[in-house]
Amino acid sequence: MIKTTLIGHACLLIQSKETTILTDPVWSEYQWEELQVLCPSIVLEKDKVPPIDVLNLSHRHQDHFDVRTLAYLARNERIITQDTIILAPQDKLLLDVLNELEFKNIKVVTDFEPIQVKDVTLTPTPSRNQLSTSEDYYPEHGLLVNDGEVTVWNQVDTLVSPEIIENIRQLYDQIDFAHVRFVPLIEGNFSYHKQTDLPLSEYCTFLNVVKTLAPKMVVPGAAFFRYRDEIGFLNQYSFPTTVEQFIRDLTAFCPEVPCKSFLHGDVAHITEGGVRIEKQSSDFVRMQEDDSHLATFKPVMEVPAIKTQTTDPTEYDREMKVVAEFLENCLLERILNSELLGGWQHWQIVYQLEVFGQEDSQIGAIDFGHPGKPVLHKGDLGKINLYEGISSSELCALIEGTTSWDYVTLCGNYRTFSNIYRVTDGGFEIPPEDKSNYALEPLMDLFPWDSDMDRRKFMRDVKRWKGKA
Numbered sequence: 001m002i003k004t005t006l007i008g009h010a011c012l013l014i015q016s017k018e019t020t021i022l023t024d025p026v027w028s029e030y031q032w033e034e035l036q037v038l039c040p041s042i043v044l045e046k047d048k049v050p051p052i053d054v055l056n057l058s059h060r061h062q063d064h065f066d067v068r069t070l071a072y073l074a075r076n077e078r079i080i081t082q083d084t085i086i087l088a089p090q091d092k093l094l095l096d097v098l099n100e101l102e103f104k105n106i107k108v109v110t111d112f113e114p115i116q117v118k119d120v121t122l123t124p125t126p127s128r129n130q131l132s133t134s135e136d137y138y139p140e141h142g143l144l145v146n147d148g149e150v151t152v153w154n155q156v157d158t159l160v161s162p163e164i165i166e167n168i169r170q171l172y173d174q175i176d177f178a179h180v181r182f183v184p185l186i187e188g189n190f191s192y193h194k195q196t197d198l199p200l201s202e203y204c205t206f207l208n209v210v211k212t213l214a215p216k217m218v219v220p221g222a223a224f225f226r227y228r229d230e231i232g233f234l235n236q237y238s239f240p241t242t243v244e245q246f247i248r249d250l251t252a253f254c255p256e257v258p259c260k261s262f263l264h265g266d267v268a269h270i271t272e273g274g275v276r277i278e279k280q281s282s283d284f285v286r287m288q289e290d291d292s293h294l295a296t297f298k299p300v301m302e303v304p305a306i307k308t309q310t311t312d313p314t315e316y317d318r319e320m321k322v323v324a325e326f327l328e329n330c331l332l333e334r335i336l337n338s339e340l341l342g343g344w345q346h347w348q349i350v351y352q353l354e355v356f357g358q359e360d361s362q363i364g365a366i367d368f369g370h371p372g373k374p375v376l377h378k379g380d381l382g383k384i385n386l387y388e389g390i391s392s393s394e395l396c397a398l399i400e401g402t403t404s405w406d407y408v409t410l411c412g413n414y415r416t417f418s419n420i421y422r423v424t425d426g427g428f429e430i431p432p433e434d435k436s437n438y439a440l441e442p443l444m445d446l447f448p449w450d451s452d453m454d455r456r457k458f459m460r461d462v463k464r465w466k467g468k469a
Helices: 067-075 092-100 162-171 200-213 229-237 243-253 313-329 331-336 341-346 392-400 442-446 451-465
Strands: 002-008 011-015 020-023 036-038 041-044 052-056 080-088 106-108 115-117 120-125 142-146 151-154 177-180 218-220 225-227 267-271 274-278 285-289 350-356 361-367 376-378 386-391 414-418 422-424 427-429
Touching: 002 041, 002 177, 002 285, 011 151, 036 041, 067 092, 067 451, 080 092, 080 115, 092 106, 092 451, 120 162, 162 200, 177 200, 200 243, 218 243, 225 229, 313 331, 313 350, 313 392, 331 341, 331 361, 331 442, 350 392, 350 442, 386 392, 386 442
Parallel strands: 020 052, 052 080, 080 106, 151 177, 177 218, 350 386
Antiparallel strands: 002 011, 002 267, 011 020, 036 225, 041 285, 115 120, 120 142, 142 151, 267 274, 350 361, 361 376, 386 414, 422 427
16 A cells, blocks of 8 residues: 655655655745745645655756755754665756755666665656757656555656656556646746647647556646746746646546546555545645635736836845946947857847836847947837847846846746848748757847756755755
8 A cells, every 4th residue: 555645746755554755845935946836835744744765856847856945854864864765867966966965875766777665666767858849958757656566656747758658557557546747837938928828739648648558546746836926927827727627638538547636735545446535634734725726827917017126226226237237348249259149140130138127128229130240229229030128137147147047037027039030132031940040039148048057056055055944
């Protein structure tokens, strides 16, 4: 018999007769750059969480790999004992963070390599995320848990192929209980002016995973969060399905597989005789309020203007001086030295950068299609092919290296769009769909979203929370 408890979002406590496994703990009030909260909200009594034998970390996304929570656990010798095994993917940055936090007994997992811990066999399942349009360069895993009687699969965020499902079925003919994906996550689409409809092809793959895997029962998993109230408008653009919607659709698509709601504080008892879900029966976590209505998807609602987050007058003056120095003395020079300059010129791009302060904005524009050396103009040029709007607080933080694009693109204070084409005598050319031969946004180029930025982001959190959380 295996028992699973949903603590919050993707954090599960999985218990067999002898073994306790904790997955992806995110117990901070705010998660992912402190922009998001658990939804539904919870009350977690940490002093009642039992000691664990295995801490499983699926991947480095901050709604699964929360430095503040990990810093707390690293100091908690009751929950993390000297014998606790830490399972982690082969991700150097993630492993460096764990070592900085002084975790011991770290074991790097590989695809489908079984790990025996007491009475359970744990088997990481792979993801195709590194091959997907997300272009993640780091691995992530789902997790199979088998106690000799029943098998539980936690899909987490993994993208699985028919071949991966076939491998799972070869290991265990039929999964007894599965936590599966139900929400295509499109959080960044608003900032990039991309489609904010339900991505139907991706959503259909979620249904097909269940149909192909054919487990005995599934529950929606790994997507129980929303934006915090201060930027709550983003909820209407980010979560295009609900638990109820998924259950209804899956019931029609795959009626042979039962699908049940499974919320924070619920406990599932999985036996050879079937699955019993007990609502709100955990003795250490419970749902505080079912506020899931706050994440209702309505991508036609009012959107506030971009505005600096800085309210202190002295800091705002300093911020604007940093921004002015960059715009007047650095922006054009760095653009002219960019490897992407030729692409901007080839596509005759008229670029506009608009920086928003407390009350108004200032516009700078560059016409890359104009003969001769590009010049930075103040004000609008009557045409925009490539636009970036950003608050002065976020631009200042990028200039000073104190933020990351993870934060900037999710906080609502950066927005971009493009209408890129090239006109010649009798010709009208548009870029290829894969965008392989023209440049990204200039700010993205000048402040690259690379492994160094990711490292600085995580290590800032380590410095902030190590020994203090």
